[in-house]
Amino acid sequence: MTELLDAVDALTKPVILHHTIADSRFTCIVTDTPLLTRLQDEIRFSLSREGSKSLPNQRVPLNSGALMLFMRISSQVTDWANGAGSGVVKGDPGRTLRGWYVAWVQQVRGDGEVAARVRILHGWAAAIRRELDPPRMKDLPDPCPACGAVEWWRDGERYPRPLVVESPRNPEKNLIDESTATCRACDKRWGARELAYELEQKAET
Ligand SMILES: [Zn+2]
Incomplete structure (x- = not known):
């Protein structure tokens, strides 16, 4: 089950990057916004750019890839939460997903069932990273x-x-x-x- 929690954390918790400085006596901890939040921010950012009063040729088009991905993840998370009866936090798939995890692991789950969820969650994390940092x-x-x-x-x-x-x-x-x-x-x-x-x-x- 730790693998499943790690996969949930990877999407919903701040990413912590440890940097060792020079003589390795000090560690500087750098945190980054959770992946799902970054995806959501990317959509808000491109929506606000779309709606701004700039000249037509200065407008940056809506990041439709990020929007599609966010909608796909949100709807799947909502389905999972409804299935587990854990409740849906509107507009916040990260919190909904964490709530789902808590409810879902209350029951005994087969290895295959857990592995399938882990695979889906890893797939989302990879897709978000590609969307935010395209090659x-x-x-x-x-x-x-x-x-x-x-x-x-x-x-x-x-x-x-x-x-x-x-x-x-x-x-x-x-x-x-x-x-x-x-x-x-x-x-x-x-x-x-x-x-x-x-x-x-x-x-x-
Ligand atoms: Zn060729």
């Missing part, structure tokens, strides 16, 4: 080594530079190993290292 994208000037394209199309518009490299903002180990590349003309995917090698081979021939 860095960098397009490359080279033609695609697979299809040779120098341009690509989306919604009837033509764009140059079809190759794009995506890198995580917070790599777990090695940025290069965790970066991937895609050709937006032929949809071929590479690891960043693999693409670099292919481009080098092309340049030599």
